[in-house]
Amino acid sequence: MSKILVQKFGGTSVGDPERIKRVAARIKSYYEKGYQLVVVVSAMGDTTDDLIELAAKISKNPPKREMDMLLSTGEQISISLLAMALAETGVPAISFTGGQVNIVTDGNFSNARIESIDTARLTHELSQNHVCIVAGFQGVDVQQNITTLGRGGSDTTAVALAAALKAKECEIYTDVDGVYTTDPNKVDGARKLSQISYDEMLELASLGAGVLHSRAVEFAKKYDVVIHVKSSFNYNEGTKIVSENDMMEKILVTGVTLKNDDARVTVADIPDKPGIAAELFGALAEKKINIDVIVQSSGRAQKGSKEEKTNTISFTTPVASVSTAQEVLSALTKKWGAGSISTDENIAIVSAVGIGMKSHTGVAASMFKALADNNINIEMISTSEIKISCVIAQERGKDALRLIHHVFGLDNVA
Amino acid sequence: MSKILVQKFGGTSVGDPERIKRVAARIKSYYEKGYQLVVVVSAMGDTTDDLIELAAKISKNPPKREMDMLLSTGEQISISLLAMALAETGVPAISFTGGQVNIVTDGNFSNARIESIDTARLTHELSQNHVCIVAGFQGVDVQQNITTLGRGGSDTTAVALAAALKAKECEIYTDVDGVYTTDPNKVDGARKLSQISYDEMLELASLGAGVLHSRAVEFAKKYDVVIHVKSSFNYNEGTKIVSENDMMEKILVTGVTLKNDDARVTVADIPDKPGIAAELFGALAEKKINIDVIVQSSGRAQKGSKEEKTNTISFTTPVASVSTAQEVLSALTKKWGAGSISTDENIAIVSAVGIGMKSHTGVAASMFKALADNNINIEMISTSEIKISCVIAQERGKDALRLIHHVFGLDNVA
Numbered sequence A, B: 001m002s003k004i005l006v007q008k009f010g011g012t013s014v015g016d017p018e019r020i021k022r023v024a025a026r027i028k029s030y031y032e033k034g035y036q037l038v039v040v041v042s043a044m045g046d047t048t049d050d051l052i053e054l055a056a057k058i059s060k061n062p063p064k065r066e067m068d069m070l071l072s073t074g075e076q077i078s079i080s081l082l083a084m085a086l087a088e089t090g091v092p093a094i095s096f097t098g099g100q101v102n103i104v105t106d107g108n109f110s111n112a113r114i115e116s117i118d119t120a121r122l123t124h125e126l127s128q129n130h131v132c133i134v135a136g137f138q139g140v141d142v143q144q145n146i147t148t149l150g151r152g153g154s155d156t157t158a159v160a161l162a163a164a165l166k167a168k169e170c171e172i173y174t175d176v177d178g179v180y181t182t183d184p185n186k187v188d189g190a191r192k193l194s195q196i197s198y199d200e201m202l203e204l205a206s207l208g209a210g211v212l213h214s215r216a217v218e219f220a221k222k223y224d225v226v227i228h229v230k231s232s233f234n235y236n237e238g239t240k241i242v243s244e245n246d247m248m249e250k251i252l253v254t255g256v257t258l259k260n261d262d263a264r265v266t267v268a269d270i271p272d273k274p275g276i277a278a279e280l281f282g283a284l285a286e287k288k289i290n291i292d293v294i295v296q297s298s299g300r301a302q303k304g305s306k307e308e309k310t311n312t313i314s315f316t317t318p319v320a321s322v323s324t325a326q327e328v329l330s331a332l333t334k335k336w337g338a339g340s341i342s343t344d345e346n347i348a349i350v351s352a353v354g355i356g357m358k359s360h361t362g363v364a365a366s367m368f369k370a371l372a373d374n375n376i377n378i379e380m381i382s383t384s385e386i387k388i389s390c391v392i393a394q395e396r397g398k399d400a401l402r403l404i405h406h407v408f409g410l411d412n413v414a
Helices: A017-032 A047-056 A064-088 A120-127 A153-165 A198-203 A214-223 A276-286 A319-336 A363-373 A394-407 B017-031 B047-056 B064-088 B120-127 B153-165 B198-203 B214-223 B276-286 B319-336 B363-373 B394-407
Strands: A004-009 A036-041 A093-096 A103-105 A114-117 A131-135 A138-140 A146-148 A169-174 A195-197 A227-231 A239-242 A255-259 A262-271 A294-303 A306-318 A340-344 A347-353 A380-384 A387-393 B004-009 B036-041 B093-096 B103-105 B114-117 B131-135 B138-140 B146-148 B169-174 B195-197 B227-231 B239-242 B255-259 B262-271 B294-303 B306-318 B340-344 B347-353 B380-384 B387-393
Touching: A004 A017, A004 A153, A017 A036, A017 A064, A036 A064, A036 A120, A036 A153, A047 A064, A047 B064, A064 A093, A064 A131, A064 A138, A064 A146, A064 B047, A064 B064, A064 B093, A093 A120, A093 B064, A103 A153, A114 A153, A120 A131, A120 A153, A131 A153, A138 A153, A153 A169, A153 A214, A195 A198, A198 A214, A198 A239, A198 A347, A214 A227, A255 A394, A262 A276, A262 A319, A262 A347, A276 A306, A276 A319, A294 A380, A306 A319, A319 A340, A347 A394, A363 A380, A363 A387, A363 A394, A387 A394, B004 B017, B004 B153, B017 B036, B017 B064, B036 B064, B036 B120, B036 B153, B047 B064, B064 B093, B064 B131, B064 B138, B064 B146, B093 B120, B103 B153, B114 B153, B120 B131, B120 B153, B131 B153, B138 B153, B153 B169, B153 B214, B195 B198, B198 B214, B198 B239, B198 B347, B214 B227, B255 B394, B262 B276, B262 B294, B262 B319, B262 B347, B276 B306, B276 B319, B294 B380, B306 B319, B319 B340, B347 B394, B363 B380, B363 B387, B363 B394, B387 B394
Parallel strands: A004 A036, A004 A169, A036 A131, A093 A131, A103 A138, A169 A227, A195 A239, B004 B036, B004 B169, B036 B131, B093 B131, B103 B138, B169 B227, B195 B239
Antiparallel strands: A103 A114, A138 A146, A227 A239, A255 A347, A262 A306, A262 A340, A294 A306, A347 A387, A380 A387, B103 B114, B138 B146, B227 B239, B255 B347, B262 B306, B262 B340, B294 B306, B347 B387, B380 B387
């Protein structure tokens, strides 16, 4: 088993000199256990925002290459300070920018993708028992221009390094203990998961907000890297994100989520012609409107003297996108000479996620029955291989969440 | 004639977003004249001090490699902001860290020396009519570790780039107009020099304080780079620092200086044995005590029944070093069983510098006569090929300075 451990600390964990010293103390405790450590850090606290503000005073639309040159200094400051803090505790440490450890990306400034990592320097330093501190969020393109990886970039750096170094695992330290069966602020019985699969984690992205960026999870899945989400405030075991094959048991439902900030948009009496749905969602995509649940149903409408087959398409989208969506749809219904648009912002989406659903039938039925037994009307249903989502009235959202959490046996029994 | 011009702006010139915009406007005016521009900048205002303070909160004695990693971010921030400011005015600009333009140094962190520069990337960008903005004060060693060049580092970067690119000249922008015949705050008639040779500039270091670091001048001398010291507040011609051969006329005396912060230390009755002076100055050097003027004279002292030959050694050293010097000397006189130490802090050193002295005799005589005619007693004399220094009573310092400035015809006649 590899003795290499990758640890990633976010901007809050290294927000000031005192916190940097605390992170150094934690790293030291692992160093003394004999691990070979590669530590990825983000920029201190608000540094990145401060730099963005500084640039805004000079240009409203700065060249992206220069923004990346500017923003990458944030991580460079934290890595040097953390290396100093480790040296101060007697642990030999050495810091590296993304470029110095050959994190090579494409040339897509501000949102670059990692293409390769040459681990020669890191491997050499690890063999000398040095702790390697690597700047997250950044790399260089083939011309040595500095690039940044966009949102969640430091998580991605950590996972990519763990993959390249074939590390034991990639620990991501956050301000929460791990991934929960549901939002502990909404359900008292929410339980911390010891394990979850990559796909479940991706579906539970809304639970993962602030925990892990989807891009890092996708990267981990691709290269089979075990991510261990832990709290930087204690030494508890967190949640391991692993491949489906490594799951100890395939739990039917791993987590349930509730979304309250979506609205339902319904377009009725659409003429039944091929390509209509593609045109509709194509037009919405062009305006970068995110869509979650989609349902289409057929009916019949009186058109002059004859009855014609028509369709009704309903979808959910963030409340903030509703007015843009309405504009797009009005133009389309005008063009089609048919269709009426209605919206409902008073909805909630409750979802159950679990890879166990792949092999077990009856999960959807249990969920629907539980809702029905409690007089919660289901307005829309959408299912994927490992997820069931129901659109319901917003005022019943929390009830539904607790109910489903309970029905699938997720409550903390302690 | 090369169309390449290197321009260097210090930390004050790029101290805030407004000043950065002003620097960009100046660069634009040169760009529009058809120059190919390489611009070197220091860190904004107090950035470097702020970073040093941040490090001090983590470690009293941080590893130098990590300090360089930290401090180099200061220049990286200014280059990106200046490139943005230029882009905003429609001038295509691209910023580079020291490493990105292959400024390779030795591995002496915090005080590295430039060993080579590969100009391929810069030459390519210049051929595309891009303004190249390069971070001053930094480079990388052969292992790609970031190094910094120590005090005056950005000036050295600018001169080194001008040498490597065979630039027309290297403009150094400061808060003064150029180099003066003497300190304008002390002598009303002080005149700005249009030219000065490297050696004169090095001897006039005390006039150059805040203008140019000696290291940059030495580098310019070695590679025959014309340095043009100019003000960042106006568009006047400044002072060109050139090789002796390029001087239009070899003025007898180029500048005169006055130093008030030195003291004279005298050790009398030293036994006349070989190696005594070496031992004395060796011991002082070990304590890093700077010495300026040295004078030795011989005498005879009564030792028991016979007269013996003895020596008196006097030297000048900064007032701040006097007490340490006394400790060192007390130990020595004790060991020798001979010698007495006296000090005088009430002295001034007035010096005249000029390459014309090499070929003209009588310069020293003119200086001594002028002082004598005005009843200024000379306590010590020291001469080099292009410099004459006299130690006099401090209260006559300013008189002597004005007098010598006048005697050698340096007064502004306007």
